[in-house]
Amino acid sequence: MEKRKYLGEERRIKILSILQERNSPQTGSALAEELNVSRQVIVQDISLLKAKNIGIMSTSQGYVLSTVESDSLPFSRIIKCYHPPERTEEELFIIVDHGVTVKDVKVHHPVYGDLTSSIMVSNRKEVKEFLRKIKETNASFLSELTEGVHLHTLEAKSEEDIDDVVKALDEAGFLLKT
Incomplete structure (x- = not known):
């Protein structure tokens, strides 16, 4: 069975959902595989989300969502x-x-x-x-x-x-x- 390919805004919403649901950092490669796109697409999506002031941090272990400063x-x-x-x-x-x-x-x-x-x-x-x-x-x-x-x-x-x-x-x- 072929993996579903998420497009544009739907994919960015899915990235946010994944980061909210999981307590561990998610690598660009893992997100790319899960969403059936290249790692570069994920990097671009993360940049677009950050441009909307969504608190995503890029760490050495992967991407994490920082919902509030009190984290x-x-x-x-x-x-x-x-x-x-x-x-x-x-x-x-x-x-x-x-x-x-x-x-x-x-x-x-x-x-x-x-x-x-x-x-x-x-x-x-x-x-x-x-x-x-x-x-x-x-x-x-x-x-x-x-x-x-x-x-x-x-x-x-x-x-x-x-x-x-x-x-x-x-x-x-x-x-x-x-």
């Missing part, structure tokens, strides 16, 4: 870090082992300005999946553009959790003093 944890802080690529796993494990989420990574490029990428890792499994995708695709870390200097937005349930992470990162030599 994020109540406390956040931006920290400045430095390390070579081979210490990325260690840095991320320190953070998530303290119950803190790494929302994103940001670098300041001399030509392109601020470049930010959503990471959204909260546990070791998500960190390992993020790193697997980097390795599998032979992608570079954003921090390689700035010789290891980067910012992370951290989110946590309490200010103390973030304070504990900052202390642990400092002790491990990851924090960049400004």
